[in-house]
Amino acid sequence: MNSSSGKSYMSTASSSVIWKAGGDVVADQFPAGLRVLVVDDDPTCLMILEKMLKACQYNVTKCNRAETALSMLRENRNGFDIVISDVHMPDMDGFKLLEHIGLEMDLPVIMMSADDGKNVVMKGVTHGACDYLIKPVRIEALKNIWQHVVRKRKNEWKDFEQSGSVEEGDRQPKQSEDADYSSSANEGNWKSSKRRKDDEDENDERDDTSTLKKPRVVWSVELHQQFVAAVNQLGIEKAVPKKILELMNVPGLTRENVASHLQKYRLYLRRLSGVSQHPSNLNNSFMNPQDATFGPLDLQALAATGQLPAQSLATLQAAGLGRSTAKSGIPMPLVDQRNIFSFENPKLRFGEAQQHVNNNKQMNLLHGIPTTMEPKQLSGLHHTAQSMGNMNMPVLSHGSQSSQNNPLLMQMAQPQARGQMLNDSTVGLAPRLLSPMGQPMLSNGMATNVSTRNGVPENIRAPSYNPVSQTSSMLNFPMNHTSELPGNSFPLVSTPGISSLAPKVAFQEDVNSEIKGSVGFMPSYDIFNDLNQHKPQNWELQNVGMMFNTSQHSNSLQGNLDHTQSVLVQQGFSTGQNRNSTVISKAMFSAGDSTGHVNAQNGNQHLNSLFVDNTVRVKSERVADAAPANLYPDHFGQEDLMSALLKQQDVIAPAENNDFDFDGYSIDNIPV
Amino acid sequence: MESKHVHEQIAAMRQSFFNEEVLNENFSQLEQLEGKDNPNFVEEVFTMYLRDSIAFLETIEEAMKTIPIDSIKVDSILHQLKGSSASVGANKVLKEVNKTRQVLGKGNLERTKASILELRKEYDSFKAKLEPYFQLKQANSMAQEK
Numbered sequence: 001m002n003s004s005s006g007k008s009y010m011s012t013a014s015s016s017v018i019w020k021a022g023g024d025v026v027a028d029q030f031p032a033g034l035r036v037l038v039v040d041d042d043p044t045c046l047m048i049l050e051k052m053l054k055a056c057q058y059n060v061t062k063c064n065r066a067e068t069a070l071s072m073l074r075e076n077r078n079g080f081d082i083v084i085s086d087v088h089m090p091d092m093d094g095f096k097l098l099e100h101i102g103l104e105m106d107l108p109v110i111m112m113s114a115d116d117g118k119n120v121v122m123k124g125v126t127h128g129a130c131d132y133l134i135k136p137v138r139i140e141a142l143k144n145i146w147q148h149v150v151r152k153r154k155n156e157w158k159d160f161e162q163s164g165s166v167e168e169g170d171r172q173p174k175q176s177e178d179a180d181y182s183s184s185a186n187e188g189n190w191k192s193s194k195r196r197k198d199d200e201d202e203n204d205e206r207d208d209t210s211t212l213k214k215p216r217v218v219w220s221v222e223l224h225q226q227f228v229a230a231v232n233q234l235g236i237e238k239a240v241p242k243k244i245l246e247l248m249n250v251p252g253l254t255r256e257n258v259a260s261h262l263q264k265y266r267l268y269l270r271r272l273s274g275v276s277q278h279p280s281n282l283n284n285s286f287m288n289p290q291d292a293t294f295g296p297l298d299l300q301a302l303a304a305t306g307q308l309p310a311q312s313l314a315t316l317q318a319a320g321l322g323r324s325t326a327k328s329g330i331p332m333p334l335v336d337q338r339n340i341f342s343f344e345n346p347k348l349r350f351g352e353a354q355q356h357v358n359n360n361k362q363m364n365l366l367h368g369i370p371t372t373m374e375p376k377q378l379s380g381l382h383h384t385a386q387s388m389g390n391m392n393m394p395v396l397s398h399g400s401q402s403s404q405n406n407p408l409l410m411q412m413a414q415p416q417a418r419g420q421m422l423n424d425s426t427v428g429l430a431p432r433l434l435s436p437m438g439q440p441m442l443s444n445g446m447a448t449n450v451s452t453r454n455g456v457p458e459n460i461r462a463p464s465y466n467p468v469s470q471t472s473s474m475l476n477f478p479m480n481h482t483s484e485l486p487g488n489s490f491p492l493v494s495t496p497g498i499s500s501l502a503p504k505v506a507f508q509e510d511v512n513s514e515i516k517g518s519v520g521f522m523p524s525y526d527i528f529n530d531l532n533q534h535k536p537q538n539w540e541l542q543n544v545g546m547m548f549n550t551s552q553h554s555n556s557l558q559g560n561l562d563h564t565q566s567v568l569v570q571q572g573f574s575t576g577q578n579r580n581s582t583v584i585s586k587a588m589f590s591a592g593d594s595t596g597h598v599n600a601q602n603g604n605q606h607l608n609s610l611f612v613d614n615t616v617r618v619k620s621e622r623v624a625d626a627a628p629a630n631l632y633p634d635h636f637g638q639e640d641l642m643s644a645l646l647k648q649q650d651v652i653a654p655a656e657n658n659d660f661d662f663d664g665y666s667i668d669n670i671p672v
Numbered sequence: 673m674e675s676k677h678v679h680e681q682i683a684a685m686r687q688s689f690f691n692e693e694v695l696n697e698n699f700s701q702l703e704q705l706e707g708k709d710n711p712n713f714v715e716e717v718f719t720m721y722l723r724d725s726i727a728f729l730e731t732i733e734e735a736m737k738t739i740p741i742d743s744i745k746v747d748s749i750l751h752q753l754k755g756s757s758a759s760v761g762a763n764k765v766l767k768e769v770n771k772t773r774q775v776l777g778k779g780n781l782e783r784t785k786a787s788i789l790e791l792r793k794e795y796d797s798f799k800a801k802l803e804p805y806f807q808l809k810q811a812n813s814m815a816q817e818k
Contacts, residue, residue, distance in 0.1 A: 044721040044756040051705045051713060088751055114755035136698045136758040139705070 031146030032057035035079060039069040039097070040086040040112075045135065049084070052139045066092035073105055077218045080107060081149045084133075087113035087120065095127045099271065102128045102264045104219050108148040112137055127271075128264060156217070159256025217257040223250065227261060236269070678812045685805045694801060699761030711813065715806045721760045722799055728753045729792055736785055743776055750776070768794045 036058045040046045046062050053060040061080070063069040066089050073080060083101055087094035098109050111124040112133040124132040130148040133141050219227070230247035231239040241259035248258070689695040699714075706713040728749050735746050750773045757766040768791040775783045 042724070042752055042756050044717060044724055045759045047717055047720060048702065048705075048759050051710075052701075055705055086755075088748070088755075114751060114758055135755045136701075136761070138698075139701060 031149075034058045034146050034149065035061070035081045036084060036145070037061045037063060037069060037072065037080045037082070038084045039063045039066055039089070039094075041065065041089045041091075042086070045086070045137075049137060049142075052137070052142050053084075055139060056143050058142075065089070066094070066097045070097060070100055073101060073107070074221075077105055077220065082108045082110065082145060084110045084112060084145070087111050087115065087124070095123060098124075098127050098129055099264075099268050103261070103268055104221070104224060106152075106217065106219055106261070106264075108152045110145060110148065126267070128267065156257075156260075159254060159260065162256060217253060217261075219261055223248075223253075224261075226250065227258070227265070231262070231265070236266075678808065678815070682805065682808050682812060685801075685808070689801065689805075693763050694798060695761045696763040697761065698759060702760065712810070715810065717760060718802055718806065721756055721762070722802075724756060725753060725765070725795060729788075729795060732788060733792070736788060741781065743779075747773060747776055762798055764794050765791070765798050 034056075036053050038046065038049050038053065038060060039062075040049065041064050043064065046064055050060050050062045061072070063072060066085070069083070069085070070092075073083070085094050085097055089097075094111055094113075098111060101107055101109050108130040109128070110131040110133060111127075111129040112135060113120060114135040116134045121132045130152070131145070217223075226248045227244065230244045233247060234240075234243055239262065241255045241262055244262065245253060245255050245258045689699075702714050702717060710716075732746055732749050735742055735749075750769055754766060754769045754773070757769055768787070772784065772787040772791050775787045
């Protein structure tokens with residue numbers, strides 16, 4: 001609550017503390033009425049805590065599930081002053097909840113656990129908990145929790161003032177009391193005590209106003225999105241609070257607010273990815289693979305034949321990438337791709353791998369594709385991708401057609417494809433193929449042949465995102481972003497697949513960070529498209545994957561491949577989840593096959609329709625699935641498609657997929 | 673008087689719990705939380721605790737029968753049991769929980785099973801002691817109201 005009068009505690013049933021502006025707090029009442037939310041899955045402990053808190057005269061709300069707590073907090077952002085949460089909970093890790101709260105609502109959170117190991121306590125500290133209580137919690141420890149609320153406000157106030165909007169206020173209420181305080185009975189408090197002291201020192205020097213008066217910034221979902229968008233725009237490395245603030249252009253927001261939020265955000269990202277990937281790195285890595293020869297397949301040569309090859313390649317790559325991600329289950333669009341590239345190379349043999357494209361391993365798709373991407377980068381991508389959720393692709397959509405970009409995309413797509421590759425037997429290429437062709441796939445309805453155009457992607461994008469968002473749970477982010485992303489992801493598709501891919505990749509990374517889990521479905525989609533379009537390499541992939549249908553001529557093959565590849569790819573991506581991939585790939589294939597004779601262009605169209613269908617279906621399935629899966633409609637008609645495709649093509653359905661598993665932790669939990 | 677006698681009886685029982693370390697000071701904390709508006713708070717807490725713990729123990733016992741044993745799951749349940757036992761002041765039960773966790777952590781299956789048996793025994797004993805205590809208390813307070 002940011003009430004100017006600083007009455008944060010007002011409105012409690014038991015007592016309201018009225019803070020007068022700059023004035024005295026009704027000291028004897030405070031901290032009575034402090035609004036506490038206590039979260040613990042153990043009913044006995046919850047009951048005891050509630051009783052104890054009530055005995056402290058706090059206004060208590062209890063909750064036995066983290067998800068419920070989070071939604072309560074979201075619905076009523078200003079309804080609580082402090083949160084106490086158990087570490088060990090079945091539905092969500094307490095630290096994760098802590099992160100969410102810190103990022104979204106910026107409330108002080110106290111962790112508690114029966115565990116008193118140093119590591120756990122340290123974890124609490126690093127995740128931003130303002131205190132750590134050890135069970136059994138004593139009432140004395142609870143009596144002092146209000147200090148955290150005051151401290152936080154004071155700090156905010158300080159920032160506020162420093163930013164130039166000092167308000168007159170006086171005093172630090174309770175400063176003297178702070179001195180007496182022991183933040184909690186636990187040992188893990190040294191930090192808070194230390195902080196307290198620092199605060200006090202600072203306070204003494206400042207003659208600032210009552211900290212209570214400072215309005216607290218509530219990081220709503222929208223605001224946070226704006227923040228993330230700004231950060232992405234600047235690039236996570238270059239994102240400095242000042243610039244972010246300028247970009248966000250939110251009146252009343254101070255640099256300090258942004259700075260503290262950025263800090264939390266960074267922590268959060270770091271935790272998610274485990275690796276801090278530079279978008280630039282990723283790009284580089286992407287680029288490399290592309291530059292590198294694709295190897296035996298000589299996709300480039302093939303690609304020369306037309307867009308499709310490129311697209312196919314992209315798809316293949318994407319598929320490959322997808323697979324790798326599958327591993328983690330999170331569709332890390334970007335990352336996966338990279339990974340896939342790097343280590344999947346050998347696997348790219350579509351022919352062989354097809355059957356088993358298991359996540360990570362199979363990257364068959366990219367057979368021949370030089371995956372120079374370092375695994376690390378890929379993993380980075382992977383991470384980001386994962387966090388991004390399905391977003392990966394969309395990100396790329398930035399659409400720059402620079403060739404550089406594309407490679408990235410491709411690469412990205414590939415890992416994704418890999419990951420996505422159905423665990424069981426994905427046809428590496430197939431999934432990819434789908435994607436390029438997939439445009440239809442992408443967008444659930446987009447049926448436009450994305451592969452061909454740059455311009456088109458835009459359109460396509462939009463649709464594709466939709467499905468994704470709908471389907472994946474991860475979509476937390478995507479939903480919001482879809483609007484943003486579409487632009488990104490599709491661009492890839494439209495043009496020389498690769499080029500477009502690149503943008504996406506980059507984007508994705510950013511997105512990933514922002515999305516926190518937003519699904520990256522889209523990205524995969526796009527990537528595929530782009531891939532296909534773009535590079536001859538795709539073609540290569542296609543060939544590989546397809547293994548191809550020896551019977552087909554190169555041209556037709558390409559066409560077919562493209563189709564199938566895209567189909568496959570798409571499937572790969574869409575499946576995001578390892579599971580469906582097999583089916584989908586098949587489906588894809590069949591789709592491809594049916595259109596098989598069509599040339600790339602035509603095929604696309606056919607495929608489009610085919611896919612559209614599928615995508616639509618998939619979508620619904622996905623939703624039911626609740627799998628974050630990506631865009632790729634893996635679910636839908638997988639069986640049909642797959643079998644059809646497979647039959648025709650003799651291609652192995654790229655069962656990948658799932659790599660995109662967007663569900664990851666991140667996606668769901670991240671309140672975007 | 674009867675009530676006095678019962679009172680004394682109850683007090684003696686209670687004291688014996690502390691003496692035997694069946695209960696620890698957390699139990700006193702809970703008692704302090706009791707008040708006029710919720711005179712049966714402690715009993716309610718214990719009822720809940722006993723109910724949940726038995727479920728935990730049964731789950732653990734089941735889990736111990738599977739091969740291979742899902743030790744992570746078992747440890748997780750033990751962790752929960754630790755928290756709740758500590759919060760209610762079930763001292764001996766808590767000690768057994770800790771011991772079991774330790775043995776489980778070392779990976780010694782046989783010893784873990786033995787430890788779990790011990791834990792179960794402590795729990796049963798705890799329940800056997802506390803339930804009559806609360807019943808007596810309840811009867812007494814009802815009698816007092818008359």
